[in-house]
Amino acid sequence: MKKSLYFQTELERITDLTLREFCARFLDERVGAWFWLSGASSSGKFHPVFSQGIGGLVRHVKAACMFLEELLRLSRWSYMPDKYKDYARVAILLHDCAKYGKGDEMDKDDYAQHGAICAEMVKEFWDEEYADRYGKMPDLIPMAIRSHMGQWVTDREDRPFTSLDQLVHYADYISSRNFIGIPSVTAEYEAVAEQERKEFEKLTADIPLPF
Numbered sequence: 001m002k003k004s005l006y007f008q009t010e011l012e013r014i015t016d017l018t019l020r021e022f023c024a025r026f027l028d029e030r031v032g033a034w035f036w037l038s039g040a041s042s043s044g045k046f047h048p049v050f051s052q053g054i055g056g057l058v059r060h061v062k063a064a065c066m067f068l069e070e071l072l073r074l075s076r077w078s079y080m081p082d083k084y085k086d087y088a089r090v091a092i093l094l095h096d097c098a099k100y101g102k103g104d105e106m107d108k109d110d111y112a113q114h115g116a117i118c119a120e121m122v123k124e125f126w127d128e129e130y131a132d133r134y135g136k137m138p139d140l141i142p143m144a145i146r147s148h149m150g151q152w153v154t155d156r157e158d159r160p161f162t163s164l165d166q167l168v169h170y171a172d173y174i175s176s177r178n179f180i181g182i183p184s185v186t187a188e189y190e191a192v193a194e195q196e197r198k199e200f201e202k203l204t205a206d207i208p209l210p211f
Contacts, residue, residue: 003036004028006058010065010093016086018134023093026125031097038100060175061096068092068171077167084140084164091144091168094122115153119146144168 004011004027014020038057071077072085080088098118119142126137140162147153147160148168160169174180 002028003031006036007062007065007093010062010089013065013069014086014089014093015082018130019086019090022126022130023090025129026094026097026122030121030125032100032102034100035097057096057099061093063180064092064095064171064175065089067174068167071167071171077163080163083138087138087140088144088164088167088171090141091148091164092171094118095145095148095168095172097121115146115149116155116158119143140164148172 002024004024007023007027011020011024014023035057037054068088072080072088077085077088095118096114098121099114102117102121122145123137123142131137143162144160144165145168146158147165149172151159153159160166
């Protein structure tokens, strides 16, 4: 099974099909084996329970993607052009892909610089596989990945600067607060949520809603 299927829901939110394919291929071809098994926090101190243990990092990323979609409903970002929303979706989906190194072997020494390392990995893969057909990757994507740690980033010049940087940082930050209790971020959860959405749409089909 292609491991990008763990993020099928998140990938489908990316409206640009080239960026969607790019993310899926990056997850399948460039992300280390440790990513799919590790917890979001190596110490277990700084992330909520749902993002600890085996698969915790995957659950953290899925939660961050959920929070990003909620932040996009706020007026500060809701008027952002669709292509920039896609850039944010790409950045939040890939932001921790180098958290513990570039290869299959976990290297926790890379943690302090993982935003910058991940940004370079993403840009490198685009340059190798997509630049000839589609030109340069939009700078806003690697910038948002590089700055996602906010005030805790090692290089002060990599702190969030643009509104898109801040959007990605806030989504990551909120999802990492250890008081949050999301029961699960799994295929089962998403199936139930999708069923509830369909039932809600049926019930409200003829009702004008204020949102």
